[in-house]
Structures are given as structure tokens and as C-alpha cells.
Amino acid sequence: MLKLQGLREYPKVMNIIKAFKASSARLSAILVLTGLMVSAGCTTTDKDIKAEITQLAKTDVNFADVKYTVEDKRVTLTGSCPSKKSKDEVEKIIKGIRVVKDVVSRLQIAPVTLTNAFPIKQGVDSILAGYPTVIADVSETEVTLSGKITKPEVVPLLTAIRKLNPPTINNKLQVK
Structure with missing residues (x-):
């Protein structure tokens, strides 16, 4: 928050x-x-904005397969929404955060299936609230981390993700 x-x-x-x-x-x-x-x-920092989005996403099913990064108060949305209405609602919520300068939506309309990995995804999303430029793809077999991160942030992030006990962590982070 x-x-x-x-x-x-x-x-x-x-x-x-x-x-x-x-x-x-x-x-x-x-x-x-x-x-x-x-x-x-x-x-309001990028980290604050990402934390706010994460809080909103926890209670909104429209965000089930949406990933988001925040850099220089610009939010980039990727992933899928099950309908145009769902996609529009996600974009409206993000644009409604007054400190957000811009929203880049790369959302696609595609079927969204909640799997057994959903609880891990929610845990990963909560952790990533503190890492504004990092996103994760979560499946039943692995968590793939991508985006930008500073060197001192890598170990704490990976340690926190490991505590969720995902089968595999695929680290594709760009260390800056």
C-alpha cells in the first residue's frame, strides 16, 4: 500500500x-x-505503485493472468484477460491511479485457466510487489522470473520465492 x-x-x-x-x-x-x-x-515510488496494484489485483479476478511492471511511474501490462470487458476493467483500474503517468497495455484476450499453481502465483505476486520491474510466469512446474533488477535485490528475491516451494525457479532476470 x-x-x-x-x-x-x-x-x-x-x-x-x-x-x-x-x-x-x-x-x-x-x-x-x-x-x-x-x-x-x-x-510515490514505483515500488509503492506496484504494491498498490498488487493489493487491488488480489481481490479482482480480472487480474488472474495479468502481469505488470512499473518504471518511472509508467505501468506495463502483459498477459491475458478472458474478455474485452475484463481487459477494459483492468486498464481502467490502472489508469485510475492518479500518480501513474502512462499505461502500456499489451494484454491479449484469451482463455484464462486457474490451475493448482494459482496459490503460488498469488504468493509470487505478493513478493514482486517490492520489485517494480520484475514479472513472473507461474506454471505448475516452474516460476520464470524476468525483468530488471539491481544486484543487491537478487538474493532476497530468490530467497523469498524459494520459500514458496515452487518445483523450479527459472531466473531470466536482467541485473542492472
């Missing part, structure tokens, strides 16, 4: 946070809060 440190002195923001906790309109509250944080001078 977005960092809320330093916002306690903004009563309007705190009221929105309270409303968010009590509201069923979770997405609307997130979008309003994100806009207020930007206007309050708060910075």
Missing part, C-alpha cells in the same frame, strides 16, 4: 482514511487518497 507517514497533520486525509476503512467503495477511496497524497506533496 501507499506510505501514509507524515500525513497525520492533514485532517482531511485522515478523514478519508477513516471513510476508506468503513466504506464498501474501496477503489474510489484509494483513488481519492492517491490524488490527495500527490497534491499534499507526498512522493
Whole structure:
């Protein structure tokens, strides 16, 4: 989620946070809060944006086969959605995050099948929330990591993925 440190002195923001906790309109509250944080001078990093998308994706079936990276506040979407409506909804959610500068959608419309690997995919997605330029393809036989990563991040990422006990980890990461 977005960092809320330093916002306690903004009563309007705190009221929105309270409303968010009590509201069923979770997405609307997130979008309003994100806009207020930007206007309050708060910075949002690529890692914060990816973490926010990951939180939204956990509860939205439209994201079941969607992968996303964030670089310079630009989100790139890859993978599949089962229908045009589903694809449009994913794009709308991402574009609704006010701090996102641009959305590059490479989503395809194709059948999406949830397999026994889905729980591992959810675990991998949660880990990748801290790695904005890394994506993973997860199957029942392996987790394939790709994207850009810094050298100090490699070992912690691989260690966290190994804790999920995937059969194989295929490391195709580009170390920068």
C-alpha cells in the first residue's frame, strides 16, 4: 500500500482514511487518497505503485493472468484477460491511479485457466510487489522470473520465492 507517514497533520486525509476503512467503495477511496497524497506533496515510488496494484489485483479476478511492471511511474501490462470487458476493467483500474503517468497495455484476450499453481502465483505476486520491474510466469512446474533488477535485490528475491516451494525457479532476470 501507499506510505501514509507524515500525513497525520492533514485532517482531511485522515478523514478519508477513516471513510476508506468503513466504506464498501474501496477503489474510489484509494483513488481519492492517491490524488490527495500527490497534491499534499507526498512522493510515490514505483515500488509503492506496484504494491498498490498488487493489493487491488488480489481481490479482482480480472487480474488472474495479468502481469505488470512499473518504471518511472509508467505501468506495463502483459498477459491475458478472458474478455474485452475484463481487459477494459483492468486498464481502467490502472489508469485510475492518479500518480501513474502512462499505461502500456499489451494484454491479449484469451482463455484464462486457474490451475493448482494459482496459490503460488498469488504468493509470487505478493513478493514482486517490492520489485517494480520484475514479472513472473507461474506454471505448475516452474516460476520464470524476468525483468530488471539491481544486484543487491537478487538474493532476497530468490530467497523469498524459494520459500514458496515452487518445483523450479527459472531466473531470466536482467541485473542492472
